[in-house]
Amino acid sequence: MKTIKTFGKTLGLAALLSATAIAGSEAHVTFLDREATQDSTILATLQVPHGCDGKATTEVRVKLPEGFVFAKPQPKAGWELEVIKGDYQKTYDNHGDKVKTGAIEIRWKNGNLSDDFYDTFVIQGKVSGVEAGTSLAFPVTQMCGDTVTAWDQVAKEGGDAHGMKSPAPLLKVAAGEDHGHDHDDMADMDMSGMAGMGAAAAAGETVKAGDLEISGGFAKAMLPGQPVGGGFFTVKNNGQADDRLISVSSPAAGEVQIHEMVTKDNVMRMRQLKDGIAIAAGATVKLEPGSLHLMFQKVKTPFKQGDTVPVTLTFEKAGKVDLVLQVLSAQGK
C-alpha cells in the first residue's frame, strides 16, 4: 500500500501547486483527439508537450473516469507500467460478461522525457454508459523528479475551462447514432479492397458538376483503432436553382453519414442529418471541423496522413459527383 500513501501525499502537493500559477503552462496535457463516440473502443492518446519548468518528466499518472472501462495502457520503452485496479461505480457488459472492476489509474514510471521533447501516452478503453455531450475528465499528475504538476482542474458544469492554469484533459463524448453495430469488432471487418483505393481525380482538386463547384476536399488522419473518420469540403452553387447533398458513399468505409456539430449550452453535440445538406442557389456551403462534416463509419483501414479517400457525393439535381479527399493530420492541418 506504499504506492497509495505516496499518491495521497502527491495529491496534497499537487493541489498546492495547482493553486499557484504555473509559469509557461500554455501547452497543457491534452488528448490528441478530444472527442469519442458513445460505446466505442478508443485509443485515448495523451500528449505531454513539456516537462516541469525545464525538468524532465519521470512519471505520468492518469486517473480514469467512470464510463471509460476495460482500459489497457500501451507500454512504452524506457518506462515501467503500473495499473491500479479498483471497483467501477456501475457494472459494465463486456461481450456478455458482467464486469465490476478494472483499471482505474495508469502510471508510467521511472521514465525520462526531456523538457525539450514531446511524447504521447496511450490508453485503450471503451466509452460506455456515458450520455452524449458529457465531457470525461482524466486527471493527470505529471512528475519531474520531486516536482509535481497536477492537471486536474475541471470546470463546473456549463463553466468555462479557458483560462484555467492546469485543466484535466477532457474527452467529449458524442452521440453514436448509427451504432447498431459494435465498433469493438474492428478485427472482423473486411480489410480487403483498400489496395484498389486509386484516385480518379487528384486529391483536393476542384470538381465541377452542373452548377456546383466542389473544392478543398480533405479528411482527417485517424488513430489506429479509432472507429470513425471525418471528411470535409466546400460546395458552391453557381446556379439559379437550389440543390441538396442527399447521400455520400466511399469504398474506404462501410457507411458515410452527413453530420453536424451544434453547440448548445456550452456542450458540443453531433447529430446525423438524415435529409442531407441544402445547397441554396448562389450559396457556398462549407463542411469543416466543428461544423458540418462527413462521418466515415466502419472504416476499413484508418486514414493515414498523405493517403487519399475517394468519395461519391449524390446531389438531388447535380447527381453523382466523384471527389478525392486528401488525408491531412489528425488535427486537420
Ligand SMILES: [Cu+2]
Ligand atoms: Cu460526426
